Amino acid sequence: MERKHVLTIAGSDSGGGAGIQADLKVFSALGTYGMSVITAVTAQNTLGVTAIQEIDAQIVKSQLDAVFSDIRVDAVKIGMVSNQEIMDVIAESIQRYQPPHVVMDPVMIAKSGDPLLQEDSIATLRSVLLPMATLITPNLPEAEVLLGCNITSTTEMRQAVKELAGKMNTQVLLKGGHLDGDAVDILSTGKEFSSPRIETPHTHGTGCSLSSAIAAYLALGEPIDEAIAKAKEYVFQAICHAFPIGNGHSPIHHFYQWDQGGRKVWDS
Numbered sequence: 001m002e003r004k005h006v007l008t009i010a011g012s013d014s015g016g017g018a019g020i021q022a023d024l025k026v027f028s029a030l031g032t033y034g035m036s037v038i039t040a041v042t043a044q045n046t047l048g049v050t051a052i053q054e055i056d057a058q059i060v061k062s063q064l065d066a067v068f069s070d071i072r073v074d075a076v077k078i079g080m081v082s083n084q085e086i087m088d089v090i091a092e093s094i095q096r097y098q099p100p101h102v103v104m105d106p107v108m109i110a111k112s113g114d115p116l117l118q119e120d121s122i123a124t125l126r127s128v129l130l131p132m133a134t135l136i137t138p139n140l141p142e143a144e145v146l147l148g149c150n151i152t153s154t155t156e157m158r159q160a161v162k163e164l165a166g167k168m169n170t171q172v173l174l175k176g177g178h179l180d181g182d183a184v185d186i187l188s189t190g191k192e193f194s195s196p197r198i199e200t201p202h203t204h205g206t207g208c209s210l211s212s213a214i215a216a217y218l219a220l221g222e223p224i225d226e227a228i229a230k231a232k233e234y235v236f237q238a239i240c241h242a243f244p245i246g247n248g249h250s251p252i253h254h255f256y257q258w259d260q261g262g263r264k265v266w267d268s
């Protein structure tokens with residue numbers, strides 16, 4: 001079968017749990033060929049982010065041109081993009097090369113509480129980048145910033161996801177990982193994706209991994225509902241199989257093998 005190619009445009013996490021590193025692990029685990037355009041380098045571990053170096057926008061553009069001018073891109077995932085110049089360069093590139101699927105995780109703050117987006121860039125994120133995506137995957141705090149209101153229950157999520165989709169003129173998957181109870185994510189079509197909540201501190205990288213898994217499944221030809229359902233099951237298993245590393249919130253775990261019956265066996 002023809003190998004599918006998936007590109008992540010995101011920040012680097014030195015601890016290997018989120019950002020570019022998580023995305024490439026997901027792409028490999030799902031049997032796709034992963035490529036990366038790095039927008040920022042974060043000094044990060046399981047405890048938090050201690051430093052950020054944004055990459056020069058022209059270098060981001062050169063990385064994008066290098067990939068798109070040579071290699072077919074079946075889907076793109078966009079993660080941490082911290083300033084307006086880099087947003088503009090990415091938007092121009094998406095406009096020029098027209099990849100078939102663009103999944104954008106509008107990363108603003110890491111779970112550790114550290115900011116990953118310059119505050120004066122939120123308007124550009126809202127007006128330039130988000131409307132170019134096929135699907136955006138905000139968590140609750142991100143959706144609250146984008147809408148300017150609080151979202152405190154699944155009932156409020158149902159209303160919020162429709163408002164966001166209207167405002168951004170794109171499909172929205174609103175993630176419910178920050179509420180209590182079952183982990184329920186809601187698509188702007190009204191379809192809901194639910195899994196039991198796993199009581200664990202080891203959830204670093206869930207948002208990055210969900211969006212990159214959706215991008216990989218779209219590249220593999222799944223329709224959007226199926227891509228989300230499979231990505232959610234992938235993240236659920238990756239949380240279940242997380243093991244403690246470091247002194248804080250450990251990353252989820254991406255590696256599984258296939259047994260002789262073609263079933264996935266997670267390597268814990």
Ligand SMILES: Nc1ncnc2c1ncn2[C@@H]1O[C@H](COP(=O)(O)OP(=O)(O)O)[C@@H](O)[C@H]1O
Binds near residue numbers: 175176207210
């Ligand atoms: N403890 C958990 N148990 C099961 N699923 C979870 C848990 N935490 C998050 N998820 C799921 O992981 C994905 C990412 O969720 P969320 O934490 O809301 O995003 P982010 O990592 O961007 O903050 C969503 O599909 C969410 O439902």
Ligand SMILES: Cc1ncc(COP(=O)(O)OP(=O)(O)O)c(N)n1
Binds near residue numbers: 110111
């Ligand atoms: C470089 C980088 N990009 C994105 C994030 C946010 O990742 P996420 O999957 O939402 O995981 P948490 O930070 O919330 O654990 C990040 N931390 N670093």
